[in-house]
Amino acid sequence: MVDMVVAPGCTGHALVARLVFRCTPAALRSRLFLAQGRRLPADLVTLLTGPPDGVAYLAVDGHRPVALVNVAPDPDGGVEVGLLVADGWRRRGLGRWLMLRALADPRWAGLPVHATVDPDNIPVRRLLHTLPAGARLVDFGPGEYHYRLDPAQPAVPQPAVAQPAVAQPGEPRTAVPAEALRTAG
Numbered sequence: 001m002v003d004m005v006v007a008p009g010c011t012g013h014a015l016v017a018r019l020v021f022r023c024t025p026a027a028l029r030s031r032l033f034l035a036q037g038r039r040l041p042a043d044l045v046t047l048l049t050g051p052p053d054g055v056a057y058l059a060v061d062g063h064r065p066v067a068l069v070n071v072a073p074d075p076d077g078g079v080e081v082g083l084l085v086a087d088g089w090r091r092r093g094l095g096r097w098l099m100l101r102a103l104a105d106p107r108w109a110g111l112p113v114h115a116t117v118d119p120d121n122i123p124v125r126r127l128l129h130t131l132p133a134g135a136r137l138v139d140f141g142p143g144e145y146h147y148r149l150d151p152a153q154p155a156v157p158q159p160a161v162a163q164p165a166v167a168q169p170g171e172p173r174t175a176v177p178a179e180a181l182r183t184a185g
Helices: 009-022 023-031 044-049 092-101 123-132 178-182
Strands: 002-005 054-059 062-074 077-086 113-117 137-141 144-149
Touching: 002 092, 009 044, 009 054, 009 062, 044 062, 054 092, 062 092, 077 092, 092 123, 113 123, 123 144
Parallel strands: 077 113
Antiparallel strands: 002 054, 054 062, 062 077, 113 144, 137 144
């Protein structure tokens, strides 16, 4: 049976360290937006534990950590979230389950939620769209999409088909993420 643990301080640090050992380097690079071939940072566990004003929520199976959601205040008055699920536990709904429980914490009630996601991380992008507040792509740049969830607003269904990108004469044609075409609103 999987339970959620809010793990502050040394306990959180130790549990996150154990979770890191259950993840492949590729999964950790994706979570931290590190290019393939770049070394993982020496302070990886500290980075994943989150800032002092944030909270690390861990899913544990018995005493084994299997997933992590970080929630921390951001400068815009909302909260930033991050998710890491151990490789053997992916595609079971655990990330969504833990994200919902973490965001149900009264500290974050009613606040806008921000998430930055690797464009190639389709499972996390889908997860964000299934949350009750729905996810809107509000910005994107090379190698990252920025989503916002507004708990006070109902989820808006997202169309699955993107329109083709149109280049101006003399400009190279570039790929535009489908979500970028739905940022108005």
